[in-house]
Amino acid sequence: MGVAPVRGGGGNGDRQRMPEILDAAERAEPPTEPEPGLTTVHDPADVHDPGTADRPGSEGDEIGTAAQRPPPGVAHSSAVMAIGTLFSRATGFLRTVTIGAALGTALLGDAYQAAEMIPYTVYELLLGGMLASVFVPFLVKRRKRDEDGGTATEQRLFTAVFLALLVLTVVAVAAADWLISLYAGEYEGRQREVTVLLTRLLLIQIFFIGVSGVSSTMLNVRHRFGAAVWAPVANNLITMAAALLYLWFAGRGRTAETVTDSQLALLALGSAFGTVVQAAVLAWTLRAAGFRWRPRLDLRGAGFGEALGTAAWMMVYVVIAQAGVLVTANVATRAGDRAAEAAGHPVEGSGLAVYKFALVVFQLPYAIIAVSVITALLPRMSDHVADGRRDLVRADFSRGLRLASALLVPLSAGMLAFGVPGAVALFAHGSTTPDGARRIGIILMVFAAMVLPFTVHQLLMRVFYALGDTRTPGLVAIPAGIVQTVTAFALLAFVPPRQVVIGLPLSYGLFYVVGGICAALVLRRRLGGMDGRRILRTLVKLHVAALPALVFAVAVVLAISQVHGEQLSAFLALIIGGAGGGLIYVLTARLMKIAELGYFVDLARSRLPGRG
Template identity: 30%
Template sequence: MSLIRSSLLVGLGSVASRILGFGRDILFAQVLGAGPVADAFLAAFRLPNLVRRIVGEGGLNPALVPALSRLEPGEAARVAGDVVSVFALGLLALSGLVEIGAGLLAFVLAPGLVDDGGTLALVALYTRLGFPMVLGVTLSSVAAALLNLRGRYGAAAFAPLIVNGGLIAVAVALEAGSTLPLPEKAAWLAAAASLAGLLQLAAMAAALPWGEGRMIAFRVPRPSPLVKSLLLAGFPALVASGAVQLFVLVGTQIASFWPSGVSWLYYADRVMQLPLGLMAAFAASVLLPQLALKHRAGEDEAVVAAQNRALELALFLALPAAAALVVLAWPIASVLFARGAFTQADAAGTARVLACLSLGLPFATVAKVLSQTLFARNHLRATLVAALIGIAVTAAASLLLAPAFGVAGIALGISLGCFAQAGVLVGSLRRLGLWSPDAALAGRAVRIACASTVMGLGLAAAAALVPRADAVVLAALCLGGLVLYGAAARLTGALTRDDIALLAKKA
């Protein structure tokens, strides 16, 4: 399958998941608002949803794909079976520990709620109900990695829709005819998340071939050196793949000291994750397997060339998206979330956070691409170091900026963490001789920046003329911005027919 066709399939699944995610979060805001119950639920939901985002965007692919691609199909199936068995046992044990220690975990997730014992107790309850989702989505991601390795992207791209679809169904039911108090509504949503995660696992299991050409062969797990190396590689791969989510998790801990801070940051992050998640899914599901094959063949020049072209695609998506989110932060927050229990004041706070958070989007997207080259070369330690430095910068910057700017200052700290991570990754690639941006990349980056600036100025002028934004106005602004960016990109040369032909070239 060609690179562009694979990218479109993965992108379609990712966009569909994000659209359902928007619908889910709109209903969350409508049902729960942004008060103490919402903060408790979203703080508890942050951890399983973080795992879901990481593994759903191919977080385990860096550990599994390069190693399994070097094995014969039969041995790869047996090793995959060992990995699934060990993961399943480990996740069951972890779930048991979380159920027992949910109170302590609640304090770690939202230390700012410690003064309100009732709210912190709700965090613990919702953590117990929602954490089993991790078991389903993690094992589903192992199956997705195997399918991606064989060039089969459909099931892996669309199975994650089950979680969001299930949560939407429950939220609609709760909002339509239920008179339950808010704490009980949140409890039903947390339990529904776990059930939906197990349904996703069932769907992925059904998508795997179990007869001739099977991808998983179960046996008594053998602690072979390869399995041990895969499990050891899994942790740094997950940390590196989910770096931005970890930055937001650190920000959430600090935001819990501000009223409604957890909710504002959650909803702003959900909007920002739409373009970032699209690039992450492409990088892990399509780009990484291609880089691994080129590395295996010893084609370093081809690896660098593929990295440069992927950076062009990343910038082509991220720069206009960041500009649009900064300019349209207020109408987006108001139209999407300001209804039911979610007030206009909450929308204003979310808009400020979204604008600051979006400044880090280009750096986060670039880091997604650069990480794949290190993953393909099995330099997981370098990606782990970059993620840890980003976490440290996020924490330090957020603590410094929050007293002056509130939750928006925490969002700025997260953006600085994204910048730091990208910078460390560039340094690592330079030391390995794998950082060589060519003239085509430099020229394209300038043209994309110019086209994004034109679009941003046009959107700002149009938004200033609108007295009050509603769904129709927001849709018109988004469509107009897309058309303007497309025209500017074509006029500046940021997008040409040759580019499309290059992306369509057979991998």
């Protein structure tokens, strides 16, 4: 699992850029009138940040440690961590592309994606959510409070997790057929056999995912963040190698009927081996940090029950988010199966695989930009909450959203313009045909409208966590989850099977739209407003500034589509349209005097050789 870069300190070479930009924006804006009286619901230090809580597979979540501000002594590692996060994200994306090239976007690709989601979902529901949101702050307090520095508590936790993982893995492998009925209820015959085989082999990963999770948790409380950033890179590279070996031995265009069990085993066991290596790296790093495991079963009085009770509402949010993953997978697999049945043969791009590939691309801007904003904002908001200053918390949220939007708005426009050519350029290789890649691009274009709602929702959740309020995120997730579920199954019932997957981003996005509206209404009352007028004014200006760039990008795509060779024209459209559109956006925003983008531009100029 990825880990967020921590806020930098020290010299300019090691400092992260986002805190500098936030500082510049804060200095440029007029000071707020003090509004004291803000109170916390619980001690914010009692609950860690669970991340987005809805990742449906192996892609990491960089928010995990953003909620805990490390001491200044580790600030020098921020550059290393930032680079590690970038490599983790890049190799994770290449892993997705390689799997697509190996298996394609028809039923065989759907089978792998369903099987690959299950171990991560099972782990997250039964153990991972608790490790992320509960036990980091719990262990931090015990290390400070206990006479032995929390050693006994850590030994008990590691023992309990180890035994739970063994039981959970064995039970999950035995229940693989039942789990497939949940995720892909209409699979039959060889399609079901293939999915069950892949699931059984990939479920072995639960144990090693869990070892990685508990090792990362203990490294986190020791302020050792680097290994948790870099270990997923090894996992990604090994899985990519397994996919390439599969492609070499099996060849392109295999289907559920023509693929052999041994070929599937090569791919699945290779992917599982990547998880083993990741766990080994983290466990070795934990040992190097001084931890020596001595099994302890005397769990009574360890305080685990109290810690879990503190985060009960956080777990409600995690469960509902994972339920949304289940619903999406179920609807997508059913739609793909029905499309193939209606056509009488496997159909490219109608099921889970294309949805998953588009989702990975969609979340990249958030992972790179919004996570940096959140990582920098959380310590500020926590300090202002401690001072009871709701005006400053409100300003933090507004400033963070406006700054993130300055980059996310043009990127969402880019998804709209370059969705199809970009998907063709990246995914139309190996077993993924150009038609399958185009379907990924169309889904990505629908996802483009969800970039801002997704980001707004995540920022709102972090305000609640800074206030020590886990109950409200859990409550607002309930109506949001209901709307997502109803919409997804309505698509399956009323939309032609081949088109269902194109509408699923709307179901996904409605979770964040509904949840965000509910959360904003609660915070508006608690903070005395949300600075809504300034936020809306900035968003309108940013979209107006992005419009000429969008027109230029679309014109380039249409013009270059006449070039011979679809992949060549796709690459040319990305390069020319992306560079030209980006320049037009920057110039238009400067002419419109949009300050939020100006901070980024000014900082970039200051970093040029020969500048200050």
